[in-house]
Amino acid sequence: HPLGLGLNVHNDYKMKFSVDEEYPDLSLHNNHMAKVLTKEMYSKLRSKSTPSGFTLDDCIQTGVDNPGHPFIMTVGCVAGDEESYEVFKDLFDPIISDRHGGYKPTDKHKTDLNFENLKGGDDLDPAYVLSSRVRTGRSIKGYTLPPHNSRAERRMVEKLSIEALATLDGEFKGKYYPLNGMTDAEQDQLINDHFLFDKPVSPLLLAAGMARDWPDARGIWHNESKSFLVWVNEEDHLRVISMEKGGNMKEVFRRFCVGLNKIEEIFKKHNHGFMWNEHLGFVLTCPSNLGTGLRGGVHVKLPKLSTHPKFEEILTRLRLQKRGTGGVDTASVGGIFDISNADRLGSSEVQQVQLVVDGVKLMVEMEKKLEKGESIDGMIPAQK
Amino acid sequence: MANSFTRILSSKRNVGILSLVGAGSLTAGFLLKREHVTAGANVRRVYPASAEYPDLRKHNNCMASHLTPAIYAKLVDKATPNGYTLDEAIQTGVDNPGHPFIKTVGMVAGDEESYEVFADLLNPVIKERHNGYDPETMTHPTDLDSSKLTSGQFDERYVLSSRVRTGRSIRGLSLPPACTRAERREVERVVVDALAGLKGDLAGKYYSLTNMTEQEQQQLIDDHFLFDKPVSPLLTCSGMARDWPDARGIWHNNTKTFLIWINEEDHTRVISMEKGGNMKRVFDRFCAGLKEVERLIQEKGWEFMWNERLGYILTCPSNLGTGLRAGVHVKLPRLSKDPRFAKILDNLRLQKRGTGGVDTAAVGSTFDISNLDRLGQSEVQLVQTVVDGVNYLIECEKKLEKGQDIKVPPPNRK
Numbered sequence: 001h002p003l004g005l006g007l008n009v010h011n012d013y014k015m016k017f018s019v020d021e022e023y024p025d026l027s028l029h030n031n032h033m034a035k036v037l038t039k040e041m042y043s044k045l046r047s048k049s050t051p052s053g054f055t056l057d058d059c060i061q062t063g064v065d066n067p068g069h070p071f072i073m074t075v076g077c078v079a080g081d082e083e084s085y086e087v088f089k090d091l092f093d094p095i096i097s098d099r100h101g102g103y104k105p106t107d108k109h110k111t112d113l114n115f116e117n118l119k120g121g122d123d124l125d126p127a128y129v130l131s132s133r134v135r136t137g138r139s140i141k142g143y144t145l146p147p148h149n150s151r152a153e154r155r156m157v158e159k160l161s162i163e164a165l166a167t168l169d170g171e172f173k174g175k176y177y178p179l180n181g182m183t184d185a186e187q188d189q190l191i192n193d194h195f196l197f198d199k200p201v202s203p204l205l206l207a208a209g210m211a212r213d214w215p216d217a218r219g220i221w222h223n224e225s226k227s228f229l230v231w232v233n234e235e236d237h238l239r240v241i242s243m244e245k246g247g248n249m250k251e252v253f254r255r256f257c258v259g260l261n262k263i264e265e266i267f268k269k270h271n272h273g274f275m276w277n278e279h280l281g282f283v284l285t286c287p288s289n290l291g292t293g294l295r296g297g298v299h300v301k302l303p304k305l306s307t308h309p310k311f312e313e314i315l316t317r318l319r320l321q322k323r324g325t326g327g328v329d330t331a332s333v334g335g336i337f338d339i340s341n342a343d344r345l346g347s348s349e350v351q352q353v354q355l356v357v358d359g360v361k362l363m364v365e366m367e368k369k370l371e372k373g374e375s376i377d378g379m380i381p382a383q384k
Numbered sequence: 385m386a387n388s389f390t391r392i393l394s395s396k397r398n399v400g401i402l403s404l405v406g407a408g409s410l411t412a413g414f415l416l417k418r419e420h421v422t423a424g425a426n427v428r429r430v431y432p433a434s435a436e437y438p439d440l441r442k443h444n445n446c447m448a449s450h451l452t453p454a455i456y457a458k459l460v461d462k463a464t465p466n467g468y469t470l471d472e473a474i475q476t477g478v479d480n481p482g483h484p485f486i487k488t489v490g491m492v493a494g495d496e497e498s499y500e501v502f503a504d505l506l507n508p509v510i511k512e513r514h515n516g517y518d519p520e521t522m523t524h525p526t527d528l529d530s531s532k533l534t535s536g537q538f539d540e541r542y543v544l545s546s547r548v549r550t551g552r553s554i555r556g557l558s559l560p561p562a563c564t565r566a567e568r569r570e571v572e573r574v575v576v577d578a579l580a581g582l583k584g585d586l587a588g589k590y591y592s593l594t595n596m597t598e599q600e601q602q603q604l605i606d607d608h609f610l611f612d613k614p615v616s617p618l619l620t621c622s623g624m625a626r627d628w629p630d631a632r633g634i635w636h637n638n639t640k641t642f643l644i645w646i647n648e649e650d651h652t653r654v655i656s657m658e659k660g661g662n663m664k665r666v667f668d669r670f671c672a673g674l675k676e677v678e679r680l681i682q683e684k685g686w687e688f689m690w691n692e693r694l695g696y697i698l699t700c701p702s703n704l705g706t707g708l709r710a711g712v713h714v715k716l717p718r719l720s721k722d723p724r725f726a727k728i729l730d731n732l733r734l735q736k737r738g739t740g741g742v743d744t745a746a747v748g749s750t751f752d753i754s755n756l757d758r759l760g761q762s763e764v765q766l767v768q769t770v771v772d773g774v775n776y777l778i779e780c781e782k783k784l785e786k787g788q789d790i791k792v793p794p795p796n797r798k
Contacts, residue, residue, distance in 0.1 A: 008467070009463055009466075009467030010463075010466060010467030010468070010562075011467075012467070013465075013466045013467050014564050014566075017564060017566035017567070018566070021565070021566030021569060021570075022564060022565050022566045023565075024565060024627060024630070025594065025627075025630050057564075061626060064626070064627055065625070065626060065627065065628065150430075150431065150436055150471070151435075151436050151437075151438060152430075152431035152432075152435035152436045153430075153431070155435065180439070206620070207626075211479070212475060212478070212479060212621075213438065213439075213478050213479065214479065216438070216439050
């Protein structure tokens with residue numbers, strides 16, 4: 001089938017109804033999808049289907065079902081496969097531009113997983129920086145994504161992942177724990193390590209169909225030293241996490257890059273490389289994670305700085321964002337914040353982690369100044 | 385009303401008429417219908433059925449009990465004419481393994497044709513859920529002649545309220561798990577249009593969930609009429625809550641004794657209710673209202689989904705047949721503590737629930753008592769079962785009050 005004309009009996013049936021009848025009611029909605037999906041665009045795209053049968057309505061269902069938040073602008077659509085970003089370009093391009101700082105359809109994204117290009121990052125003060133972490137996602141080419149995949153596809157992704165991870169050795173030697181098969185003891189240990197992921201409860205994810213058939217073909221892999229972790233078949237095919245206590249982001253990033261590159265080599269050898277292209281970088285389920293899909297961050301004590309009137313502005317200028325220590329949508333506890341990069345697309349992994357390293361270093365110095373009762377006005381950075 | 389729907393309906397009407405008229409013998413009608421609906425809809429598959437077969441080892445629901453790998457392999461390539469597939473029908477049962485004590489159904493229908501195309505799975509599920517009713521050989525009696533009901537006035541010192549509910553689906557439009565936004569909006573239009581034609585004690589008003597005022601919303605909450613977006617994963621996993629609250633709403637008559645939910649778990653849920661024990665009047669209004677609504681939609685060329693094997697077609701196989709739950713809120717402080725209570729209910733073909741409905745606990749010895757069965761007996765028969773059964777329970781309660789002993793009744797036929 002030519003791209004966009006995949007077989008879809010139900011979509012063909014739906015085409016009998018008029019655009020006016022089918023166009024969703026977005027009058028109370030506040031998300032990226034609702035901002036761009038006009039009736040005209042709906043009319044143009046509704047007849048299309050990716051080769052695997054994913055349609056416009058499939059992309060947008062999560063955004064229709066979750067009108068959004070007055071303060072937080074959610075994306076409101078997902079991809080069901082690699083081709084979604086092409087077949088439904090008219091929808092995704094303006095959303096990507098709005099979400100990723102004006103990124104144009106003609107822009108090229110740079111991938112740089114060469115950890116040696118990172119400067120510094122090994123001297124963040126551990127009295128303030130309690131832990132360091134870098135995560136990203138990867139999709140395996142040739143398989144549809146979590147909103148759309150069948151049980152057989154999901155199981156293939158798991159099978160390939162287990163095989164690839166089993167060949168790792170040295171610092172990456174580890175073990176896979178399928179969600180379906182773990183013992184109570186293993187489960188307790190994974191919970192204590194804060195590794196275990198649960199069936200999603202967020203309606204943003206459920207409405208997109210990602211939790212179907214739970215916990216079939218879902219699992220967690222980690223190395224023996226518990227510093228490199230892979231989630232299989234949660235919101236993306238793979239989520240890859242490197243982490244440790246303390247402030248040695250340089251080491252965390254080294255392990256991240258080395259581990260990812262090893263995993264990618266193994267997948268490529270079996271003709272299943274990662275989904276990537278020079279415009280969107282790494283292709284993931286949610287448009288917000290395109291590019292690097294990378295969130296590099298620290299848990300850092302900033303009790304004085306966080307109450308300074310210029311805190312938000314400093315973060316914005318440093319291209320960083322704050323979260324509570326429970327992750328997205330949580331509050332900070334005891335002045336400890338999760339600080340990470342705000343960008344994903346249009347800058348490389350090295351560039352984004354560099355911003356975290358430099359920005360956190362500066363903020364710790366500001367915190368120390370404020371402890372001494374000194375002003376930080378002279379330290380406010382320019383917009384990066 | 386020359387719109388997309390009249391064109392579709394004219395092709396669907398033949399299917400409907402075949403099933404109503406029976407086209408000769410029951411078997412011939414059944415076969416004609418199956419050939420019509422299984423023709424021409426095949427699903428693109430990349431992997432073999434064995435690779436796709438769900439892991440049901442920890443599952444305890446009717447779908448899991450009957451979905452063998454062989455049946456899965458046979459049905460997984462099929463779709464209804466609208467494109468609804470087996471995997472979609474069973475998703476809710478795969479995602480909700482079930483309860484050790486309560487056996488859920490574990491699958492839904494996306495349209496009327498699902499019951500034909502996936503009959504190899506649905507028939508054994510129906511048989512298990514409805515006490516051996518065999519859709520291949522049996523016929524379901526429909527009887528909405530409420531004049532046949534006897535002794536339908538309960539002692540109001542015990543019965544606090546009486547209620548009868550059912551569901552109806554509009555033929556030609558897909559069911560809530562599968563319907564498109566256009567279809568759902570058409571269901572709303574067709575039903576609201578018909579309800580506007582009701583007169584006398586049935587005259588009423590429609591409140592759309594998207595458009596109601598805050599005041600209307602509060603009134604509906606105070607009346608205990610307002611329904612919310614489903615939260616049960618049994619329902620949400622089947623896709624029924626998509627696009628909420630688009631085309632959902634509540635209609636009720638001015639006296640608040642006849643109520644219709646639009647596009648919740650079924651196209652319509654129809655409820656007749658009153659305080660007190662006059663089940664006869666509740667059932668009279670129920671039947672009169674249903675017949676009048678049916679007449680009004682038929683005037684416009686529509687009809688309810690019904691056939692003589694399965695009765696009224698609804699989303700969940702547990703609601704086939706009459707789709708009817710007739711019940712009372714009744715005070716049984718002594719009887720409910722008697723160890724024979726459960727057995728008495730069982731033999732009377734009744735079930736108990738708390739006063740908040742299914743999955744709730746009783747408050748202060750007031751129970752919701754209703755019929756267990758849905759398919760294989762008519763509306764009149766089932767309401768009579770409730771009437772006779774509740775009267776018996778009240779007699780037991782009175783006996784216990786006087787210190788007399790009670791008897792466990794013999795099991796009611798089926």
